[in-house]
Structures are given as structure tokens and as C-alpha cells.
Amino acid sequence: MKNTELLIIGSGLAGLVAAWTAAEKGKKVTIINKSNSLMSGSTPWAQGGIIFEGENDNPQKLKEDIINAGDGACWIPAVDQLVRYGPKLVKELLIDTFKVDFDYSDGHLDFTEEGAHSVRRIIHSKDTTGKAIAQAIVPAVENNKNITIFNNHTAIDLLTLSHHSTNPLDLYEKPACFGAFILNNKTNEVFPIYANNTFLATGGLGQVYINTTNPDESTGDGFAMAYRAGARLLNMHYIQFHPTTVYSPHGRFLISESVRGEGAFLIDKHGNRFMEKYHPQLELAPRDIVARSIYDVMLETNHPCVYLDIRHKDSEWLQNRFPSINAFLQSVGIDMSSESIPVVPAAHYACGGVGVSLKGRTSLQRLYAIGEVSCTGVHGANRLASTSLLEALTWGWVAANEVCENKEDDNYFPEIYEWKDETEEIDNALIAQDWLNIKHTMWNYVGLVRTKARLHRAQQIFRHLSTEIEDFYRKAKMTKEIIQLRNGVTTAYAITNFAIEDRTSRGCHYIKK
Ligand code: SIN
Numbered sequence: 187m188k189n190t191e192l193l194i195i196g197s198g199l200a201g202l203v204a205a206w207t208a209a210e211k212g213k214k215v216t217i218i219n220k221s222n223s224l225m226s227g228s229t230p231w232a233q234g235g236i237i238f239e240g241e242n243d244n245p246q247k248l249k250e251d252i253i254n255a256g257d258g259a260c261w262i263p264a265v266d267q268l269v270r271y272g273p274k275l276v277k278e279l280l281i282d283t284f285k286v287d288f289d290y291s292d293g294h295l296d297f298t299e300e301g302a303h304s305v306r307r308i309i310h311s312k313d314t315t316g317k318a319i320a321q322a323i324v325p326a327v328e329n330n331k332n333i334t335i336f337n338n339h340t341a342i343d344l345l346t347l348s349h350h351s352t353n354p355l356d357l358y359e360k361p362a363c364f365g366a367f368i369l370n371n372k373t374n375e376v377f378p379i380y381a382n383n384t385f386l387a388t389g390g391l392g393q394v395y396i397n398t399t400n401p402d403e404s405t406g407d408g409f410a411m412a413y414r415a416g417a418r419l420l421n422m423h424y425i426q427f428h429p430t431t432v433y434s435p436h437g438r439f440l441i442s443e444s445v446r447g448e449g450a451f452l453i454d455k456h457g458n459r460f461m462e463k464y465h466p467q468l469e470l471a472p473r474d475i476v477a478r479s480i481y482d483v484m485l486e487t488n489h490p491c492v493y494l495d496i497r498h499k500d501s502e503w504l505q506n507r508f509p510s511i512n513a514f515l516q517s518v519g520i521d522m523s524s525e526s527i528p529v530v531p532a533a534h535y536a537c538g539g540v541g542v543s544l545k546g547r548t549s550l551q552r553l554y555a556i557g558e559v560s561c562t563g564v565h566g567a568n569r570l571a572s573t574s575l576l577e578a579l580t581w582g583w584v585a586a587n588e589v590c591e592n593k594e595d596d597n598y599f600p601e602i603y604e605w606k607d608e609t610e611e612i613d614n615a616l617i618a619q620d621w622l623n624i625k626h627t628m629w630n631y632v633g634l635v636r637t638k639a640r641l642h643r644a645q646q647i648f649r650h651l652s653t654e655i656e657d658f659y660r661k662a663k664m665t666k667e668i669i670q671l672r673n674g675v676t677t678a679y680a681i682t683n684f685a686i687e688d689r690t691s692r693g694c695h696y697i698k699k
Contacts, residue, residue: 192382198228200581202327211590216379228401243307245273257567260563263544267580286311288311289310301571302473302571313444313509339370340407342376344414344415364380364598365381384553384554386553389558392532397431397531399431399439400533408559409559410673416550419540423685426534477531491528493527493529546584556578628644631682636698645683
């Protein structure tokens with residue numbers, strides 16, 4: 187039996203900041219990470235940047251931009267918290283404490299622009315901002331004596347009074363979480379970790395779609411664990427599709443919105459700009475609108491992609507400003523300084539998730555959610571570009587402070603039912619086919635454009651598939667792959683059910699009549 191004061195599941199920006207903040211205040215923290223190093227998950231993939239305070243900028247302007255992008259569904263107190271604390275934490279933590287390698291020009295932080303921002307306020311480290319942030323924080327976390335890191339370990343389920351206590355009277359207590367069952371990926375051993383408080387910081391769910399900008403880890407784990415534990419999910423159907431990923435047989439690769447922020451145009455197969463037909467902010471309209479306009483043009487022109495054109499910029503400038511995008515394009519034979527880039531939308535970000543308070547508390551006692559897995563209400567129905575790292579930073583910090591100051595009773599650890607190991611070896615062909623089924627169903631029926639009939643078809647598929655997978659899981663020798671598959675189908679099913687329940691098109695949720 188292992189014990190910790192704070193168990194953090196996941197190691198993106200939210201998890202890292204929370205771990206470091208709580209550990210600096212003396213808490214014993216344990217991080218569970220299913221990959222083999224803390225440089226994993228979505229954070230190191232983030233290209234564009236993080237919001238700071240631009241010239242002629244103020245919190246009110248940022249608030250208005252977030253609310254406009256969110257299409258009437260943002261929770262205002264959460265937006266207020268973000269605009270009040272976010273830029274301050276960027277300065278105090280990222281710039282002054284961790285000394286992230288942001289770009290400067292003429293001695294000042296270099297600001298870039300992205301869709302639906304009214305001023306240039308996004309700071310960046312070329313086109314690999316998330317990597318620069320993670321590289322700056324990971325050593326501080328690894329070297330902190332109060333933090334224990336379990337790489338190559340996968341959380342299976344949260345421990346709750348309602349599901350795991352052997353004491354029948356615990357059912358009458360407020361529902362609470364007191365840790366998690368964890369798999370050692372290498373030895374297949376399963377063991378419980380008891381925790382006074384548990385943070386879900388597991389990131390996103392893009393892997394439930396066939397086309398996504400997300401890394402392999404984004405299999406929806408935290409959403410599914412929270413759902414099984416009985417925590418409240420919110421806005422799961424607001425899945426943001428990034429408008430521009432490279433259309434290539436080598437897979438989708440994100441072309442940051444900052445490429446449009448620096449002047450790239452969207453054109454159709456005939457070379458015509460088309461955004462003026464859809465929105466006055468043209469290529470820098472809110473993401474949901476740009477992504478759907480592209481979908482529309484692809485249908486209208488009967489062509490599998492549209493194109494992003496930044497040929498009017500100098501080749502050396504492009505290479506210096508967007509080195510990683512440029513390198514990827516070169517590797518697939520595209521020269522962005524002389525050719526337009528074929529692009530299509532792909533699943534990018536979950537605007538909804540595990541519902542949390544301003545302090546990051548979920549509807550279960552002693553369980554918090556931070557980062558993409560959470561729904562703070564900031565993003566409403568459509569997230570404003572470059573708010574995700576800011577939200578992760580803010581809620582990671584706020585929630586860590588909350589547990590450090592928390593005077594509530596979080597010391598009850600009941601006897602639990604023992605974990606029972608099963609032995610059936612997993613047939614990888616079944617796992618691969620089930621994933622394809624999930625990914626194609628989500629892409630075709632619960633994608634950028636939805637219809638009632640498509641959603642009902644998806645619901646039927648997931649009803650059946652989730653039963654199959656649960657049977658399979660119950661008999662299986664535990665592995666990371668089977669855990670992820672079980673989480674993937676649960677998350678896909680939840681998104682579909684939310685989409686069916688909400689008949690109003692808003693933001694990322696668009697129902698074609
Ligand atoms: C991008 O660089 O376009 C992604 C930024 C974001 O998702 O906020």
C-alpha cells in the first residue's frame with residue numbers, strides 16, 4: 187500500500203505546475219504518468235503560444251474576446267479568474283521563476299496573433315512554445331524532494347467510497363475519492379495509491395477521432411475515470427476542431443493558427459480566398475467558424491482539402507519563425523515559401539470535461555480536475571486560441587493552493603476490496619479494430635458537422651461496443667492498451683450522448699437540419 191498527500195494523474199502543464207506549487211509548500215506529491223518521461227502529453231506539442239498582456243491590452247479586452255469566441259456559453263466567474271490571474275502567473279512563474287525561453291524582438295517579448303483576438307498578445311517560443319515551457323518546468327519537478335514520479339504507470343480507476351470501500355455505511359457519506367488503482371506498465375502489477383487529495387490532469391481525448399492534432403496519450407482517460415467514479419461531466423460535446431492540419435498521407439500535423447496570425451490566407455483549389463463569405467474577421471475568425479467554412483468549401487469544390495498560402499513572406503523569415511512546421515513540411519516534400527500548404531480540420535481540444543469550481547474542485551470530495559480534462563467554463567462552446575496553456579497554468583496553481591490551505595477532513599482511508607488479477611492475454615487485433623471503429627464513428631457521425639441521424643447511429647454503435655469492451659476488460663490481463671481502449675469508448679460514448687441531448691447548434695456543436 188502506498189500513501190501520498192497529493193496524487194496527480196498526468197504530467198502536462200497543469201499537473202507539473204500543481205505538483206511544483208504544492209511541493210514547494212511542503213506537500214508530499216506523487217505524479218503518475220503513463221509515458222516514459224514527463225515530456226509527454228499535449229503540452230510539449232503546443233505550437234502557437236500563451237496569452238500575456240499585449241500593447242494597449244487589458245483584462246477586460248481579453249475577457250470580451252474569450253466570451254465572443256465562446257458563443258454565449260462561457261462561465262463569467264471563471265473567465266474573470268483567468269484574466270485576473272493568468273497573465274500574472276505567466277510573468278511570475280513562466281518568465282521569472284522558470285525562465286522559459288520565450289522569443290524577444292528589440293528587447294521586448296515578441297507578440298503574435300491568433301484567431302478572434304482583438305490585439306497581439308500571445309507570447310511564444312518560435313513554433314514550439316509548449317516544448318519550451320515543459321523543458322523549463324520538468325527539471326524543477328524532477329529535482330523537488332517532495333515529489334515522487336511514477337513514469338510508465340497508468341491509472342486504472344479512481345478509488346471512491348461508493349465503489350471500493352468494504353464498509354457498507356460509507357455509501358451514506360458524501361461521495362469522495364481517496365486515490366486510485368495504478369498499473370505498472372512494465373510488470374503488469376496493479377496496486378492502490380491512497381491519497382488525501384487526487385488531481386486529474388490527464389489531458390485530452392483527440393485520439394477518439396481518426397484525424398487529430400493530439401499525441402497518442404490523449405485517449406480520454408480522465409473523462410472516463412471521472413465518469414465511472416460518478417463525477418459530473420459538462421459540455422462534452424464541444425469538441426474543437428483545429429482548422430488547419432496538413433493534409434498528407436503521413437498523418438495530420440498542426441499548422442499553428444499563428445501562421446494565419448502572421449498573414450497566411452486560406453484559399454480554395456482554384457486559388458480564391460473564401461473567408462470573406464463567412465466572417466468579417468476572415469482567416470482570424472473564431473476557430474469553429476473557420477473550421478466549418480473549410481468543410482463547406484471542401485464540399486462545394488469537391489476537393490479533399492483547402493490551402494494555406496503564406497508565400498508572400500520571406501523564406502528565411504519563415505524558417506526562423508516556424509522552424510518545426512517548416513521542417514515537417516520539408517519532410518513531406520512541401521516548401522511553404524513557394525507552395526501553398528494543403529490543409530484540413532482535425533480534432534484538437536475538449537472544451538468540456540470534468541466540471542470544476544473556481545478552485546478546481548469536482549463534484550466528488552477530494553477530487554480535483556485541472557487542464558484539458560476539466561471544464562472550468564472558461565471556454566464555453568468554443569475555446570479562444572492560446573487560452574489552454576493559460577487555463578492549465580491558472581487552475582494548476584489555484585487548485586494546488588487550495589489543497590495546501592484546505593482544512594477539511596481528508597484523512598479517511600477505508601479498507602478496500604482487493605484487486606483481482608485476470609489472466610486472459612489480449613488479442614491486439616481486437617484492440618486495433620475496436621479503436622478504428624471508435625475513431626471512424628466519431629469522425630463521421632460526431633464530427634465537425636453532426637445530424638440527428640448520425641448521432642443516433644453513433645450512440646447505437648457505442649452502446650454495443652462499450653458492453654463488448656467492458657466484458658473483454660473484465661477478463662483481461664491488465665495492460666495500458668486495454669485501459670486506454672476502455673477509456674476511449676467511454677469517452678466517445680459520453681461525447682455522443684451529450685451531443686444528442688443538446689439540440690441547439692452553438693460553437694463547436696453544429697447540428698445540420
Ligand atoms: C495553434 O498553435 O494554432 C494552437 C494553439 C491553441 O490551440 O490554442
